[in-house]
Amino acid sequence: DGCEEVTTHEILKEKELSGGADLLLRCVDCGLVRLEKVRRGKIVEIPITLSDGDRSSFQKVESDHDERINLGDRFEHSESHWEITRIEDANGRSENSLNADLIKRAWATRVDRVIIPLTMTDGESSRSSSIECAPDEIFSCESLIEVDGGIWRIRAIHTGKGRTLGGRRAAEQIRRIYLHPE
Template identity: 40%
Template sequence: MDEEDDWDEEEEVLDNATHCPSCDEMTAHDILREKKVGNGADFKVRCLTCHHVHTVEFRPPPPTNIPFILTDGPDSQRVVLVVDADEEFVVGDVFEEAEMLWRIHQIETKSGLMTKGESAKNIARVTALRTDMVRVKLTLTRGEDSTADVLVVPQETKFTGSHLMEHKGETWRIRAIHTGTGRTMRGTVDAPDIKRMYLHEPPNPEHFTPRTPRERRQAWKEGRLGHNPNPERPKEHIKKGVNPNPPRNRSRKKKRD
């Protein structure tokens, strides 16, 4: 701990640090004069160590044009962005353009090679995918019919298997979520990780209506007969002339002599 404290105490901050040709190292300098040259400037400085006076030129890197292919789902557009020639681009970096976020997907150099990172002056083309909104492919099944659709949601959206969701004014149940590496029927998955989501139309409430005395008794036990809380069948379901609750006493057979 003492050595670290000594190191912190010895750390020195240099004002206007730049390379001194006389000392041949980075030293602090006084700025004697500044002269603007184009978009840059020339500084006449004096080394505080050896008092050598020299000129330091600061020039911004020249701008360069890079074609970007911006892909948003099935739609792609080509735009040309002006950047500094020494700016570095790396696959996976996120940048903003047209009030949207894009993630660099591919970088092609002027020699025709694909690379994971390169400076702007050597880049021929950059491909980027929109990242602030995610397109989730859907398969919607209604009975025997299935249709395909796409849902566009914010990147941070999550979906959980077996849950209900609204889509175009209708309620659907998430039957399964396919991630490319597997499928889950009850797990929660981030929207960017979803390859396809399978939705089924929820059963009609009439599907759960008990139809037989046995089903009604079970529904009564489970408390699902709120408007008619008993196992008896409603009168409108009983045919005329039929006793809904026939006696259960069986006639006994006569013994043989």
């Protein structure tokens, strides 16, 4: 009958096959010998748009056909880290979760770095720039930063939910930083 719980097994014999392997196993607890057929899952390519700041590219990312893909899932591709932001089924409907083989198209944004837009105001003139940083880097109002060879004071931080003249925020929460010269 065998054990009722998951236990350690000893491999007595292994036969490699093109799609996996056949394993002859013996349970170390009860001694039952059984044949286990291990097969690799079918690989599918998911069409995905990868957004990295203001640049996007269309790629195909491999996955096991039966892997469940969810909004918010993170993965590594081309030495960068990405987060799934949209999944569409065969009818073009947006879904929160689908098996990889049912995904017609997906979108992801890069999450291992952040590009923060800057507004640099000196007197009556303003100009735009940006900085690249880690998502967890902290920025504080009234602190000094170096941008384009100059020292600037952070006057305000905009998070998308409003502008703050005090406090601190992680880069991933920031939509824009407003700077004045020091």
